[in-house]
Amino acid sequence: MSDDAPPAVPSKTEFNKYKIGKVKSTPAIQRDAKTNLTYIKLRKRSSEKVYGCTVFQNHYREDEKLGQGTFGEVYKGIHLETQRQVAMKKIIVSVEKDLFPITAQREITILKRLGHKNIIKLIEMVYDHSPDTTNSASSSLHKSFYMILPYMVADLSGVLHNPRISLKMCDIKNMMLQVLEGLNYIHCAKFMHRDIKTANILIDHNGILKLADFGLARLYYGCPPNLKYPGGAGSGAKYTSVVVTRWYRAPELVLGDKQYTTAVDIWGVGCVFAECFEKKPILQGKTDIDQGHCIFKLLGTPTEEDWAMARCLPGAELTTTNYKSTLKERFGQFLTETGLDFLGHLLALDPYKRLTAMSAKHHPWFSEEPFPSENITLPTEESHEADIKRYKEEMHQSLSQRVPTAPRGHIVEKGESPVVKSRGAIPRGPKKDDAISVAPLRDIAAKPTPSKLGDPSQNPRPYHSNNGYSKPAVPPAAPAGMNRYGAINTSRSNRFSGNSTGPSSNRKFVNRFHPETDVNPKYIKAPLPLGPQSRYQGSSTDSRYKSAQNDSRYHNARYINKSDIKPEQKYSRQEPNTPINRNYNPPNGPRNSGFDHHHDSRPPHPQFPVSTSQSQHQIANKPIEKKNGSPKDERVKPDEPKNFDNNDIADLY
Ligand SMILES: Nc1ncnc2c1ncn2[C@@H]1O[C@H](COP(=O)(O)OP(=O)(O)OP(=O)(O)O)[C@@H](O)[C@H]1O
Numbered sequence: 001m002s003d004d005a006p007p008a009v010p011s012k013t014e015f016n017k018y019k020i021g022k023v024k025s026t027p028a029i030q031r032d033a034k035t036n037l038t039y040i041k042l043r044k045r046s047s048e049k050v051y052g053c054t055v056f057q058n059h060y061r062e063d064e065k066l067g068q069g070t071f072g073e074v075y076k077g078i079h080l081e082t083q084r085q086v087a088m089k090k091i092i093v094s095v096e097k098d099l100f101p102i103t104a105q106r107e108i109t110i111l112k113r114l115g116h117k118n119i120i121k122l123i124e125m126v127y128d129h130s131p132d133t134t135n136s137a138s139s140s141l142h143k144s145f146y147m148i149l150p151y152m153v154a155d156l157s158g159v160l161h162n163p164r165i166s167l168k169m170c171d172i173k174n175m176m177l178q179v180l181e182g183l184n185y186i187h188c189a190k191f192m193h194r195d196i197k198t199a200n201i202l203i204d205h206n207g208i209l210k211l212a213d214f215g216l217a218r219l220y221y222g223c224p225p226n227l228k229y230p231g232g233a234g235s236g237a238k239y240t241s242v243v244v245t246r247w248y249r250a251p252e253l254v255l256g257d258k259q260y261t262t263a264v265d266i267w268g269v270g271c272v273f274a275e276c277f278e279k280k281p282i283l284q285g286k287t288d289i290d291q292g293h294c295i296f297k298l299l300g301t302p303t304e305e306d307w308a309m310a311r312c313l314p315g316a317e318l319t320t321t322n323y324k325s326t327l328k329e330r331f332g333q334f335l336t337e338t339g340l341d342f343l344g345h346l347l348a349l350d351p352y353k354r355l356t357a358m359s360a361k362h363h364p365w366f367s368e369e370p371f372p373s374e375n376i377t378l379p380t381e382e383s384h385e386a387d388i389k390r391y392k393e394e395m396h397q398s399l400s401q402r403v404p405t406a407p408r409g410h411i412v413e414k415g416e417s418p419v420v421k422s423r424g425a426i427p428r429g430p431k432k433d434d435a436i437s438v439a440p441l442r443d444i445a446a447k448p449t450p451s452k453l454g455d456p457s458q459n460p461r462p463y464h465s466n467n468g469y470s471k472p473a474v475p476p477a478a479p480a481g482m483n484r485y486g487a488i489n490t491s492r493s494n495r496f497s498g499n500s501t502g503p504s505s506n507r508k509f510v511n512r513f514h515p516e517t518d519v520n521p522k523y524i525k526a527p528l529p530l531g532p533q534s535r536y537q538g539s540s541t542d543s544r545y546k547s548a549q550n551d552s553r554y555h556n557a558r559y560i561n562k563s564d565i566k567p568e569q570k571y572s573r574q575e576p577n578t579p580i581n582r583n584y585n586p587p588n589g590p591r592n593s594g595f596d597h598h599h600d601s602r603p604p605h606p607q608f609p610v611s612t613s614q615s616q617h618q619i620a621n622k623p624i625e626k627k628n629g630s631p632k633d634e635r636v637k638p639d640e641p642k643n644f645d646n647n648d649i650a651d652l653y
Pocket residue numbers: 066067068069070071072074087089120149150151152153154155195199200202212213215384385386
């Protein structure tokens with residue numbers, strides 16, 4: 001092409017992508033007759049279109065509800081052009097008051113500034129311009145916007161409540177590292193999240209966790225968390241203390257501290273961590289004051305030495321209680337000494353003794369076996385906050401519909417098994433070159449294969465098993481030549497009649513109470529399930545899960561359970577002889593020697609090695625953070641160009 005050739009005119013379609021409104025001339029300035037003040041009369045736009053913002057219609061389709069938010073609801077949806085699944089957070093705007101919720105405004109602004117693998121990404125904002133409702137009275141009062149977010153198959157709250165998902169310790173470690181990674185990024189970007197809880201930790205189909213719901217987040221003043229000011233902030237600025245969902249609220253907030261720091265988020269992480277074991281929020285205060293009692297009942301009332309500042313806070317009266325810490329009794333059954341130390345430092349009452357996100361990532365608990373898994377192989381089905389009610393109902397139903405125990409020698413007919421229905425299997429996420437295809441749902445109705453019946457890792461755990469950390473009890477093997485009914489070959493129907501003839505396909509079933517009458521055939525049509533998971537064989541596992549064994553989801557190569565490949569790692573309480581790596585204190589003395597925050601003389605903050613090369617050496621067996629053999633510098637520079645992982649569905653947008 002010669003240099004004189006005119007520049008290529010962009011195609012019409014390229015222009016059409018951007019609907020830019022015309023710049024109109026400034027409206028005439030008018031003067032009010034009464035006050036004599038000038039004003040500009042604003043007129044309603046003739047077109048309802050919002051320029052620079054996609055219109056919902058013809059672009060998206062709204063599907064089922066995923067969750068209920070403070071200012072709207074969250075729906076699952078489809079982007080019609082690409083057929084990709086999205087989540088749509090609906091924001092209802094009161095037209096009358098012309099109010100756009102401040103939390104939504106904050107969330108949008110903040111999400112637009114953040115870009116990290118472990119932070120949810122805002123795809124775009126769309127405006128609901130519904131022709132059938134625009135003329136109705138209600139729609140003239142309310143208009144809605146949608147925040148379009150990548151669809152996440154689960155949130156942590158749904159996963160923990162889902163009776164069919166059990167977490168292994170290595171998965172919990174992986175998840176904790178991801179949460180801390182995301183939080184470290186936020187804190188380094190000078191934001192406090194202020195609403196860390198399991199429902200706001202989303203999980204995608206690749207097992208990537210994303211922190212979501214930035215409605216309460218805000219910029220903080222002062223420096224990011226560092227060794228001198230471990231809580232971050234530290235400028236003495238005051239913020240509202242009525243933040244964070246109550247059960248996850250840090251003690252300083254409960255006591256009314258307004259000069260709080262990023263440490264409030266770390267407290268939330270501690271609550272989330274502990275919730276992974278108990279499968280329910282650990283501190284369920286009924287009121288704000290009760291929340292304080294719950295906290296001190298778990299961690300003990302702080303002494304002057306524990307938390308000097310507590311006595312100066314508005315709610316100091318709570319510190320006159322006399323509770324002893326029960327942390328070890330409550331979580332000692334799940335965690336080793338190192339694990340308890342980690343939990344204790346996340347839930348340190350004094351915010352200045354709490355770990356920072358960065359130091360928490362280097363806690364020796366992560367270097368202790370079992371190591372964090374590289375990828376988490378969960379969830380096997382969609383699980384959101386909105387499902388929790390259903391799980392509870394199903395659990396209640398399953399309890400009330402339990403098959404009564406058979407009288408000795410009797411066969412009890414099993415009614416329709418109250419097998420729990422899952423809402424949907426995880427869709428296969430689109431690959432990079434797979435833009436248009438709809439993610440197919442796997443056939444969750446498919447029946448299980450009997451071959452998997454004996455494999456506990458393939459069998460959904462029962463509701464009434466403990467917390468999912470112990471294997472189902474396997475009945476002891478019977479002596480050779482015997483089964484639990486006596487000598488092998490003694491059929492159950494004839495062992496009371498005294499004349500054993502051995503099992504026979506054409507044997508006659510005898511009613512042992514009225515031997516002359518035939519047994520009602522309905523009682524004999526189903527053979528007893530005598531697999532290792534059968535309740536008839538003494539295992540605690542309910543036979544209603546039998547059908548799930550054939551479920552195609554359990555045989556999908558994408559979700560291969562690691563226990564199929566290698567034996568499951570044990571992580572019961574640490575053996576007394578197992579050495580614990582406590583070598584995490586910096587070699588050159590306490591780090592907080594210069595600590596002078598608020599001019600009080602608080603004790604130095606315990607720190608774990610961070611990014612200095614010297615301290616990095618101390619992190620033994622640290623498989624996660626190493627890249628190409630060299631330790632990764634984890635300090636996040638918020639203003640650096642955003643680096644997205646293209647394999648992730650979230651980042652394809
Ligand atoms: N991108 C997403 N993909 C899938 N589910 C989502 C997504 N975003 C949110 N949800 C679901 O919706 C629920 C509520 O979302 P979110 O917390 O963002 O709303 P909110 O209005 O801020 O709620 P709240 O007021 O309770 O904090 C989440 O717990 C989750 O179950």
